Amino acid sequence: MKKGLIYEGMVESVDFPNKGCVRVVSDEPEDNGEKVVVKNAIPGQKIRFMVNKKRGGKCEGRFLEAIEKSPIETAERCQYFGVCGGCTYQSVAYEEQLKIKCKQIEDILSEVITGDFGFEGILGSPVHTAYRNKMEFSFGDEEKGGELALGLHKRNSMYDIVTVDGCKIVDEDYSKILSCVYEYFKAKDIPYFHKTTHEGYLRHLLVRKAVKTKQILVDVVTSTQLHMDMSELAEKLSKLELDGEIVGFLHTFNDSIADVVKNEKTEIVFGRDYIEEELLGLTFKISAFSFFQTNSLGAEVLYSKARDYVGTTKDKVVFDLYSGTGTIAQMLAPVAKKVIGVEIVEEAVEAAKENAILNGLSNCEFIADDVLKALDNIADKPDIIVLDPPRDGIHPKALEKIIDYGVKNMVYISCKPTSLARDLVVLQERGYKVVKSCCVDMFPGTYHCESMVLLQRENS
């Protein structure tokens, strides 16, 4: 097979996260039956692809088009599906999406776990569309030099943006807010911040909407290269007919070169700088930049399962490491002796402290620090540890410190099963055994999925 040439093939399976395993169908006997990896393909599709990498006898291809639909593609798709980089499995029936994710995670775990790991399968999200409570839209253009766009990155593109009014993973309020902000800046011909030249003004639009309280927070992120009064836009936003209520409109300034939403300074244009969400009977204040699970109803499923894996916390000291706004800590606090949360984002820790007071919990302590450093300064010893690190998993030195506590039970929640698998190798070498495991789908339509394991110290 040759680089740059176009081939056809059948997608036989998809490895995590989105690597389609394709068997080439060709009249050329030497190509027919060859195996190629093509990202974003769906099992059962017949596709056309271009070979774009060849290394060590292995080929990778770039997806061009589906020539034949897969039998599992029976779900509705939005008009941007395939162009927008947000969703991979939107066209796949939800039950089938769950089967794909479940099998991928079971395979990853079985590669590193020795013996039975009590795999309990996958729990689905209670809602499959309009499930997100947060979106970060980017300003840009659809193609180089094109007109202003506000939306999500195009698939496989660092630069091009597709304006996604009508996106299916958020409700209509997001589309109305997006259109209002987009039309406003487009009419005024305000330039977006170019990632290559670092010139321009408009960077991101962040929208958070609580599912239970319907409170909405809108934040326009810009550079400081222009000075705009946002009160006219504020007025337009406040006149929108929404299902929820905009309780705060913020203007954040970010001059950093990195293409991330970074808070260098935030002004409140109107209202306040947080929304409140309810999970499992507890209330949480969420600010613009604190981590909070993006699917509120899915989070209730995830946290209920975590509570089940943790078991009784009565009179125990629990560590909630990588605690975000303190959701897990507070859910476990009511009968525990004490819960200590550690989180690196100060704003999230402040919110966690306020949330604990709001929920009438006096036995929670939250520390703003890197887990790696914080563990050296905590006097208490844990009975149970809950771990919910970011995508890259746990820093190897932090993992050693965590293992050194020698607790009997640990629950490890992960949004990237390959990082979990890497850390499990170390945990097993150091005497822990996976006794139960499962996945919880919090991200329908996309290839993301949460995984969770209960670890027990073998000689305890």
Ligand SMILES: C[S@@+](CC[C@H](N)C(=O)[O-])C[C@H]1O[C@@H](n2cnc3c(N)ncnc32)[C@H](O)[C@@H]1O
């Ligand atoms: C997957 S989130 C989990 C948050 C929380 N458990 C929840 O469910 O809402 C991971 C969190 O780890 C935090 N974090 C990342 N690196 C960290 C570090 N080195 N030390 C402490 N916290 C960290 C992030 O800011 C984020 O809030």
